[in-house]
Amino acid sequence: MAVHLIVGAGMVGSTTARLLAERGEQVRIVSRSGRGPAHPRVERIAADATDADRLSELGQGTAAIYNCLNPAYHRWLTDWPPMATALLTAAERAGAPLVIAGCLYGYGEVTGPMTEQNPLAATHPKLKMRADMWRDAYAAQRAGRIRAVTEVRGSDYLQAQSIFSFFLGKPLLAGRRAVVPAPLDVPHTWTSINDMAAMLVTAATEQRAWNRAWHAPSNAPLTIRQLATRFTAANGAPAPKLATVPRPILRAIRPLIPMLREFRTTAYQFERPFVMDSRAATSTFDLRPQPIDEALRETAALLGQGSAPEAAVSRQAG
CATH class of the missing domain: 3.90.25 (UDP-galactose 4-epimerase; domain 1)
Known part of the structure; x- marks a missing residue:
């Protein structure tokens, strides 16, 4: 059975790990401290999320690599670029789909309900960074560098x-x-953390979810x-x-x-x-929010x- 590699042991990463483990999947969860949920199918690993070589090693043979990182907001401009690059490199070397736990920042200021077709029009450096992370990952997939990429976007948890x-x-x-x-x-x-996790797992395991963004089912x-x-x-x-x-x-x-x-x-x-309009996910995958x-x-x-x-x-x- 293939292993799922989750990078980031916060609430999103840990909830996703537990969900996969309860489904009978094997999970490796990576954090700087080596923390994560205690479960017989979850292996907790201490590693640096900016270490592309270590992540590539851990990603070999995995079913999917999940980017569930969330650095402190005031450090986004310094911390996100090396982390995002390391995850992209690991997905490329491992030949595994990359699933990103995203957010709605990239849309910037909007009028009307947001769908996945809204332009990523954010201009503030921190907001634009999240849009650029998706654009870079999608460009890598289109160029044939990584097998597949999907981003799941949720609102405030x-x-x-x-x-x-x-x-x-x-x-x-x-x-x-x-x-x-x-x-x-x-x-x-x-957005419920549980619905974010359920959509991340769906995005990783359903090939029809690949290579586009999805909004997590939300009430x-x-x-x-x-x-x-x-x-x-x-x-x-x-x-x-x-x-x-x-x-x-x-x-x-x-x-x-x-x-x-x-x-x-x-x-x-x-x-x-x-x-946020999440009807695309609920109708395509028959998911319902908690x-x-x-x-x-x-x-x-x-x-x-x-x-x-x-x-x-x-x-x-x-």
């Missing part, structure tokens, strides 16, 4: 790495007021206020008390808080509707363990 898990989850569970650096009543798509958009209401109801917490950080205060404190400094780049995603209340109960459990806020420090916001 419910269980971790999002404005919701960082600013709202714990205060709402405790019955306290949650203060958010964004408007409360703008529709926004939220209908909800405003922050609607999501907070569903979250408290699903977890038996008091009705949510919410407030938005006034703009003058936000401007004053932004330099003091790294996440808020970075949030300025993607604030547009919350200031007007940010809606029920929203189930995902929100899982979110609360992770918050209780301290997992989601920790992951949110290096967030991937859509």
Whole structure:
């Protein structure tokens, strides 16, 4: 049985590894520390994600190589290029399909629901970088350098790495007021980590998914206020008390808080509707998103363990 090589042991990589293992597949998961889910079919390996030779060695004979990395957002411009290059090199040398856990940054500021046919029109250096990563990988496939490439794009994760898990989850569970650096009543798509993992596995194992991008199956958009209401109801917490950080205060404190400094780049995603259309994936592969209340109960459990806020420090916001 071929092995699946997952590079990156954050929530996306670890959830994907568990899903594959539960399906009976063998998995190698790579991280700098050698961490990852404990499962008899999962081999945890410590390696540098910029080491193309080591990744190429680990990728030999694999069914697919998954790029589930997510460097700290403030380090994207320095950390992503060598990692992306190493993954491309490993896929080329191993002759394995490359599956990328992507996001919606590459579209830039949009009007109307996003589909996979939207142009990758981002111009901000960090946003454009994600678009360029896909363009480079797709060009390598078209040139015959790599066997196949697929990118799965998700929006803000419910269980971790999002404005919701960082600013709202714990205060709402405790019955306290949650203060958010964004408007409360703008529709926004939220993606379950489990649906991202399911689509990554589908993209790796279904040849009809290769050589294009797919949006991870996601539920209908909800405003922050609607999501907070569903979250408290699903977890038996008091009705949510919410407030938005006034703009003058936000401007004053932004330099003091790294996440808020970075949030300025993607604030547009919350200031007007940010809606992802995932019907291509759901109709093609008969996938359905995890029920929203189930995902929100899982979110609360992770918050209780301290997992989601920790992951949110290096967030991937859509």
